[in-house]
Amino acid sequence: MVVKLADNIISPLGVTTKENYEAVKAGRTALCQHEGVPGIPIPFFASLIDESVLTVEGDYTKFERMCIQSVASAIQQCDIDVASERVLFIVSTTKANVSMLGRSGCDNDRVLPGVAARKIAEYFSNRQMPLVVSNACISGVCAQIEALRALELGLCDYAVVVGADVQSPFIVTGFQSLKAVSAEACRPFDRDRKGLNLGEAAATVVYGREATADNRWQMVCGAVRNDANHISGPSRTGEGSYLALRSVLQHIDASEVAFVSAHGTATLYNDEMESIAVERAGLIDTPVGSLKGYYGHTMGAAGVLETLLSMYAVDDHTVLGTRGFENLGVSHPISVCAENRVTNRNSFIKLISGFGGCNAAAAFRKGGAR
Amino acid sequence: MSLVKHYVRINQLVGSRSLTASGVRNYRVTIDGKTLVETAPADTLLTELYKTHVGDYSKFYKMDPLCRVGFMASELLLTAEDCRQKQWGESRGVVLFNATSSLADDRNYQATIDDSETAFPSPSLFVYTLPNVLTGEIAIRNHYYGETNFVVLPEFDSNTMSAIIEMTFCDKYLQSLVTGWVDCYDETNYNVLMFIVERDVTGHSTELSQEIKILTEK
Incomplete structure (x- = not known):
C-alpha cells in the first residue's frame, strides 16, 4: 500500500x-x-x-x-x-x-x-x-x-x-x-x-x-472526472465532483469518513455545486469543511496543503472549523461548522474542482484497518 | 497490431518547404499516416481546417492558440475514429502533454496588463491561461466525463508519456484515452501528435513508447 x-x-x-x-x-x-x-x-x-x-x-x-x-x-x-x-x-x-x-x-x-x-x-x-x-x-x-x-x-x-x-x-x-x-x-x-x-x-x-500502513497515513484511492460542461464555470448538477466521489466511495465506506475537505472557494457557484455533489454522493450527513478562510486559494498547493492539514486534523481527532462561515448559503443542507468539532473516525475525503471542468476526489485512511 | 488506434500529426515541414516566401512556417497534416494537407502556412491552416472539417462550433474562434490547434487535432482524430455518436460517459478520458504549457495565451494575456497605467486585463484571454482548458474543451465537445489531465514535461519524452498513459488506466472506469503531445509556442509555431489508445496498453508502455517515437519521426 x-x-x-x-x-x-x-x-x-x-x-x-x-x-x-x-x-x-x-x-x-x-x-x-x-x-x-x-x-x-x-x-x-x-x-x-x-x-x-x-x-x-x-x-x-x-x-x-x-x-x-x-x-x-x-x-x-x-x-x-x-x-x-x-x-x-x-x-x-x-x-x-x-x-x-x-x-x-x-x-x-x-x-x-x-x-x-x-x-x-x-x-x-x-x-x-x-x-x-x-x-x-x-x-x-x-x-x-x-x-x-x-x-x-x-x-x-x-x-x-x-x-x-x-x-x-x-x-x-x-x-x-x-x-x-x-x-x-x-x-x-x-x-x-x-x-x-x-x-x-x-x-x-x-x-x-509499504507492506502495511501501521500507524501511518495511507492514500487509499483517487479519481478525476470532467463535468463536460463549461471551461470556467462549475456544473449545475455537480456532475464531475459527484462522479469522482462515487468512484472513491467504492473503496471507502461513508461511515468511516470523518469529513469531506471540500474545495469551498467561497465563489457563489463553486460552493453551491459542491453541496449538490456531496448530497448526490450520499454524504449529506458527513461534516464538510473548507480551509480557504485561513489561506485563500493557494492554487497548485491547495490539493496538497489541504490534504496534509486534514491528516493532522484526524490525528488530533478534530474536524477543523470553516473560518468565515456563519449561515449556510447553499441549497443542500451539508454539515458545515465555523468551529472545530471532535471526531473519532480515521479517514477523510479530499474534494476539489477547477477550470477546464475538472474535478478530483481522493480518500485517505490512517492505519491499515478500517 | 498497433497500440495507437488512430492518430493525427500536425507538424512543420522540413527543408526548403519549411517556410513560405514571406517567412511563415509551413505545416503538414496527416491522419493515420495519410496526408490531409500537404503544405499550408501556419497562420491560416487552423481556420481553414475548421471551415472545411467542422464549421458549426463557433466557440473555436474564442479559443487561444493552444486550444485551437489541440481542438482541431481532436476533431480530425475523432472523425477518423468514426464513433462520434457513442455515449462515452466516464469510459473515455483526455490526457495531454507538452513543454510550453499555456505560454502562447500567457503572453497574450500579459500584454493586456504590461502597462499598469492603461492596463485592461482581459477575462476572455485569462480563462485560457491554463493548458488543461484544452482537455476541458475536448471533453465538453464530446461529452466525455472521464479523467482529464494535462502534464507538462521539460521536453518531449515518449517513455514518460507512455508511463503516464499506462498509469491513467489504473482508473477502472477508463476504457480509452485521447492523448498525445500538443505543444504551442505561439500562433504560428506548434507541434501535435494526438492519438487514441485503449486499455490494452496496460503492461505495454515500452512498446507504446516505441510507437509514439516512430510516429513523431514520420
Whole structure:
C-alpha cells in the first residue's frame, strides 16, 4: 500500500505542517488586505509569503525557493535517497514562474514549468524527468493520484509531490477581471459569500510503498472526472465532483469518513455545486469543511496543503472549523461548522474542482484497518 | 497490431518547404499516416481546417492558440475514429502533454496588463491561461466525463508519456484515452501528435513508447 512518509507546508502561517496545523486549529488566518502592490492597481485580500522566511540561496525564483525549501524540510524527516533514479518528482502548479513573462532580461526557459521543475529536482541531484501536473485548481490532488499510481505500478519506489504557486499581477488581475475575488476575507458556503481570496503556499508530501500502513497515513484511492460542461464555470448538477466521489466511495465506506475537505472557494457557484455533489454522493450527513478562510486559494498547493492539514486534523481527532462561515448559503443542507468539532473516525475525503471542468476526489485512511 | 488506434500529426515541414516566401512556417497534416494537407502556412491552416472539417462550433474562434490547434487535432482524430455518436460517459478520458504549457495565451494575456497605467486585463484571454482548458474543451465537445489531465514535461519524452498513459488506466472506469503531445509556442509555431489508445496498453508502455517515437519521426 501507499503510505505517507513525510510532509511540509510553507505558508504565512508557518514553515512546517505542525506550525500550520496549530495556527489553523487556533483560528488564525493569513489573509489580509494588500494595497499599492506594483502591477495590481486594485487592492486585494490575499495570503502572501514574506520572502524573508525563504532560506534557499542561489539563482532561484520565489516559486522555486518555496518548492525547494518545502521539499528539503520534508525529506529531512525520512530516510530516502532523493537523488536515486527510483524517486519520482511531481510538481503541482498552475502558473509556476509566469511572473518572469513581465520581466526583461530573464532566462526565458524558466518561464516553462517543466524547466522550473527540473531546476527543483536537480537541486536534490535527482536527474529523472520530473512531471508537472498542470490541471488548474485540482493539480495538487491529481499529482497525488499520479504518485499513487506510479507507486502501485512499481514505476518508482518513492514519490515527492510538491505543490506551489506564487501570486503575481498576472494571476491577481486575471481573477479580478473574472469578478471572482472577494474584497474581504472569503466566506466559504456562507449565504453572504462574495468570492475567493488568493493565497501563496508550498506543500510537500512524500509517498512510499509499504507492506502495511501501521500507524501511518495511507492514500487509499483517487479519481478525476470532467463535468463536460463549461471551461470556467462549475456544473449545475455537480456532475464531475459527484462522479469522482462515487468512484472513491467504492473503496471507502461513508461511515468511516470523518469529513469531506471540500474545495469551498467561497465563489457563489463553486460552493453551491459542491453541496449538490456531496448530497448526490450520499454524504449529506458527513461534516464538510473548507480551509480557504485561513489561506485563500493557494492554487497548485491547495490539493496538497489541504490534504496534509486534514491528516493532522484526524490525528488530533478534530474536524477543523470553516473560518468565515456563519449561515449556510447553499441549497443542500451539508454539515458545515465555523468551529472545530471532535471526531473519532480515521479517514477523510479530499474534494476539489477547477477550470477546464475538472474535478478530483481522493480518500485517505490512517492505519491499515478500517 | 498497433497500440495507437488512430492518430493525427500536425507538424512543420522540413527543408526548403519549411517556410513560405514571406517567412511563415509551413505545416503538414496527416491522419493515420495519410496526408490531409500537404503544405499550408501556419497562420491560416487552423481556420481553414475548421471551415472545411467542422464549421458549426463557433466557440473555436474564442479559443487561444493552444486550444485551437489541440481542438482541431481532436476533431480530425475523432472523425477518423468514426464513433462520434457513442455515449462515452466516464469510459473515455483526455490526457495531454507538452513543454510550453499555456505560454502562447500567457503572453497574450500579459500584454493586456504590461502597462499598469492603461492596463485592461482581459477575462476572455485569462480563462485560457491554463493548458488543461484544452482537455476541458475536448471533453465538453464530446461529452466525455472521464479523467482529464494535462502534464507538462521539460521536453518531449515518449517513455514518460507512455508511463503516464499506462498509469491513467489504473482508473477502472477508463476504457480509452485521447492523448498525445500538443505543444504551442505561439500562433504560428506548434507541434501535435494526438492519438487514441485503449486499455490494452496496460503492461505495454515500452512498446507504446516505441510507437509514439516512430510516429513523431514520420
